[in-house]
Amino acid sequence: MNRAALALIARQAHWDDFCCAVQGRIAGAKGVWILHHEHQTNQYEEPKIWIRESQNKVNLDLRSPNTSRAHLIFDLVAPAHLTYPTRLNMQTIVNLSHNGVPNYIFEKLMEDGIRSDFQRLTNWEGETAMKSLLHAVAQLGGLSGIRLGRELAGLGCALGHGRPERVELSSEELQGNCDPQQVTGRTKFSGEPTALVEKIFEMIAAGFHPLASRVLWEDLEQMIKNHISSYILSFHIPTPESLEAFIIPGEYLLYLLVLIPGSYLIDPFGILEPDEIYFHATRCIKPDPLLDPFPDLLVGPVLVGSCFKPTAPLQH
Numbered sequence: 001m002n003r004a005a006l007a008l009i010a011r012q013a014h015w016d017d018f019c020c021a022v023q024g025r026i027a028g029a030k031g032v033w034i035l036h037h038e039h040q041t042n043q044y045e046e047p048k049i050w051i052r053e054s055q056n057k058v059n060l061d062l063r064s065p066n067t068s069r070a071h072l073i074f075d076l077v078a079p080a081h082l083t084y085p086t087r088l089n090m091q092t093i094v095n096l097s098h099n100g101v102p103n104y105i106f107e108k109l110m111e112d113g114i115r116s117d118f119q120r121l122t123n124w125e126g127e128t129a130m131k132s133l134l135h136a137v138a139q140l141g142g143l144s145g146i147r148l149g150r151e152l153a154g155l156g157c158a159l160g161h162g163r164p165e166r167v168e169l170s171s172e173e174l175q176g177n178c179d180p181q182q183v184t185g186r187t188k189f190s191g192e193p194t195a196l197v198e199k200i201f202e203m204i205a206a207g208f209h210p211l212a213s214r215v216l217w218e219d220l221e222q223m224i225k226n227h228i229s230s231y232i233l234s235f236h237i238p239t240p241e242s243l244e245a246f247i248i249p250g251e252y253l254l255y256l257l258v259l260i261p262g263s264y265l266i267d268p269f270g271i272l273e274p275d276e277i278y279f280h281a282t283r284c285i286k287p288d289p290l291l292d293p294f295p296d297l298l299v300g301p302v303l304v305g306s307c308f309k310p311t312a313p314l315q316h
Contacts (some may be wrong), residue, residue: 001035001036001044001047002042002048002118003041004034004039004047004048005049006022008020008047009074020079021034022077022078024076025077026051026075027072028071034248049051065263073181080246082243082283083241083244084281084285085238085240085242089235090235112238117227120132120140121133121220121223130204130209134201146185146198196222200220201218203215243281243285243298247277277302277304
């Protein structure tokens with residue numbers, strides 16, 4: 001895409017910053033589009049998009065009089081976004097273990113992650129303790145995704161608040177007879193939030209304290225138990241010095257480029273050497289930026305993995 005097209009998408013999506021890579025669908029094509037290397041500065045030209053042959057899923061004759069304008073609507077799936085640190089998934093753990101990484105490494109990472117989140121959810125003393133607890137509950141409980149999911153399926157992902165998830169609608173929802181409780185997220189009679197994390201968040205925001213409210217204390221206890229169960233059952237292990245972002249191949253399959261918001265140097269033509277990637281963050285990603293002169297750059301050997309999560313068993 002040229003800069004004009006990406007700027008138009010950013011305005012329509014009400015983003016605060018310019019994003020140089022987006023995932024979406026248009027005219028029977030699907031994939032990731034990046035800022036064109038020859039159209040990076042002129043934002044006043046006509047919006048344009050270039051489609052590679054590998055992106056075409058349905059071949060459409062756009063010059064045919066029967067072609068609908070609906071085919072030319074860009075369906076935004078997600079913007080480029082940086083997650084730091086990220087988590088190992090089940091497939092990555094199996095792969096690493098098979099290639100010789102000792103199991104105690106994963107056990108230690110899981111223990112450290114659980115201990116860190118437990119301390120964030122049980123730090124209740126101090127002047128700023130409740131503000132920190134409010135932030136921890138919203139972040140660890142995925143509150144923004146829950147609220148955006150009620151507004152419109154897929155909106156949270158398009159705004160960069162999470163990954164797209166498969167949504168199965170019931171027969172009543174398909175017929176338009178949706179339960180008001182599912183739309184509002186609150187019980188019919190009391191108005192209490194149905195999501196546990198949202199209930200806890202609203203109680204803390206209203207001034208309740210876990211040491212003074214038995215209800216809030218028990219809800220936090222249940223949230224911590226659910227969080228620990230998620231670690232164990234889903235194998236979501238946080239990994240220090242790890243990142244999650246779009247990976248776009250260059251001219252050959254061996255050339256890889258990691259794109260994140262704000263990165264303007266791209267390599268779609270094989271400038272990098274084999275087994276090399278380029279990464280430049282737009283914010284600090286180092287544990288201690290005061291000691292590192294380049295807190296936005298990672299230099300050295302890296303392990304590139306995939307965050308793909310199949311929604312159904314793979315077929316041979």
